[in-house]
Amino acid sequence: MDTLWQIIKFLRAKAEKGKGERDYFIPEAWNYFGYTAFETDPARPGDIRVCPYHFFVTCLERQIFAGGAGEAAGPVGKEGSGLMGNGEAIYAMLPRTFTAWYHDRSGRLYPGTFLKSMALLPFLKELGVGIIYLLPVFATGTKYAKGEMGSPYAIKNHYRLAPKLHDPLLSGEIGIEDEFKAFIEACHRLGLKVIVDFVFRTVARDHDLIIDHPDWFYWIQLSKEDGFSLPPVEKVPPLTYPQGKALRRLYCGLVTRSYLQRFTCPPSVLAPGLWVEVKTRQRQTGENILTLIEEAFGITTVPGFSNMLNDPQPPWVDVTYLKLYYDLHREARICLGKPGPGPDPAFHGYAPFILQDGACANRYRGEQPNRELWAYLVDIIPYYQRVYGIDGARIDMGHALPPELLRTLLEKVKAANPAFLLWSEEFHPRNAANWKQHGFHLITGDLWALYKHWTEAGFMAKVIRHTLESALPVTAALETPDTPRLAYYYRDKRPIEILTLLNYLLPNSIPFLNNGLELLERQPMNLGLDNTEAGRFVLEPDDPMYGKLAFFDNYCLHWRNNDFAWMSGLLRKANNIRTRFFSVIQNPRNFLRSYSRQRRKNLLCLGYYSSQEKRGLVFLANKNLQEATEFRWRKVLPPPLRSNWELRLLYPAEKQRAWQWPLPEKGKLAPGEVIILGTGDGAEEA
Incomplete structure (x- = not known):
């Protein structure tokens, strides 16, 4: 049953x-x-x-x-x-x-x-x-x-x-x-x-693995945990990847040497007998293992952090990095030069430590992989395939994992289900070809960031380049769990209407609805991308959710929101048009690329036409929210649709009865108005 x-x-x-x-x-x-x-x-x-x-x-x-x-x-x-x-x-x-x-x-x-x-x-x-x-x-x-x-x-x-x-x-x-x-x-x-x-790269600082495998974690003196920060690197701009000169400057700094000496050996090495006592107590009482370690040894797991040098964001105090290698990679040894004061050669005379380069295990790898930990990680997704029957996985920061580990993980997943969906958290379409070779089906992309510039010249050209030049479909996201909300950027519903409809019609993309978008939720879930601490205070002060973030707090969506009916209705309409014309949209040869990327004053244009199916559609929007824009129909419509008497108004529905053929010489769109036209089978029903 x-x-x-x-x-x-x-x-x-x-x-x-x-x-x-x-x-x-x-x-x-x-x-x-x-x-x-x-x-x-x-x-x-x-x-x-x-x-x-x-x-x-x-x-x-x-x-x-x-x-x-x-x-x-x-x-x-x-x-x-x-x-x-x-x-x-x-x-x-x-x-x-x-x-x-x-x-x-x-x-x-x-x-x-x-x-x-x-x-x-x-x-x-x-x-x-x-x-x-x-x-x-x-x-x-x-x-x-x-x-x-x-x-x-x-x-x-x-x-x-x-x-x-x-x-x-x-x-x-x-x-x-x-x-x-x-x-x-x-x-x-x-x-x-x-x-x-x-x-797979980071876990909670009190992860259950500590009980049996404390050596799979990096440890620091508890007295150094308060105010923990990464060493600043001189003459390196903020958010620099740790490579080349920047990496050498990281390891040559005097502050870095002091940072390395904060680290210590795991409790099992510091005092094996005391460690047995702590483990025994934890299994008898169920107390938090990290709390017991801190009390008995005065050490704790190191907080997580960004893999970029001079990143202004604070450390991630709730997570820590897993030790994927038992030794330090070669480039770091060369940069350090003289070994540290300790006897352990695995980390060049220091207790096992991690810096920004260690968080980039795709590039910086030791010679002693933590095979037992890798086996643990590789078995996680197959467990959820086998026990629960999940259909796919998004791998957070998968690009930062060692290639051998990622390859083994993917092989095991595909062996369990060859059709298993794989989603890479890759923002740059230029890297999609690599993920396609690994067997991934889609990438995250960065469309939400491009949408902020929708009124600027060249916007459509950038969007089209972002989608069509990707070897894999990108998520068409108006917002993500890490970004500010669409409704935060726009109180005016007209930009929301334009961008939502456009988002459903882009080539080589999959519409992405963030939790609460259907309610026009304004409060972000997290402050991870393009936000500041002030970004958490966008609601009215008397709102019970004021200042709360869904990623960390007991948060509920605003289901009584008066905008719910409007936004959910808009999503249904956008989906209806996409669904009826999907056979046209999904074929990149049908996309009218040169037409869609043309720069027209105040107009956003996007079009498709299938000569095989004899049908297509056109998206037109006035991006000027203050003034109407006039145009000549023969110039604004792509050639396949200019003289097509079957052209119908698909959106908005309330204006369909007023639509007549043949078209007048001139057309006009009100400030912020959007229309979608279609021809052939599906245009009538849409």
């Missing part, structure tokens, strides 16, 4: 026992399927009160179990690119945030769970989502955790799911492992694939 049906049976029995008691609040927006057994409360506008067991079992039975389409189909598209059948979107989900809510009158915010997220999967499918991308769902560290919840990227145990993702409604009967299995099954029944985010 599958676990989804097992959960349905459990919820149904609970609903029968409760006899319709309604004591559980949810956002009214979650009722996308016409559920009627609810009550309203004047004190909770925008919420409905339900029996949770009855609500969820009704949703799972009617929307997923009974109406599911069976196992998701394998990837299709050119050369196994990983594009879904009709080019459906990727939805980035942080489950603990996605369905977090105030379910009772206590004022407590309950984190999101797999069960609650499962119930909203059909809603995401309605938006045109074909891939659920789960940010890390593993157990996270508690020592040095950031914020109220700790970062999902500070992983404490790769083989344990985060306990907070287990729904209390299932407690006592169904564990979190079965709840996650049911989530995957629900996705597959709806034809959705599941990609999980994996991190």
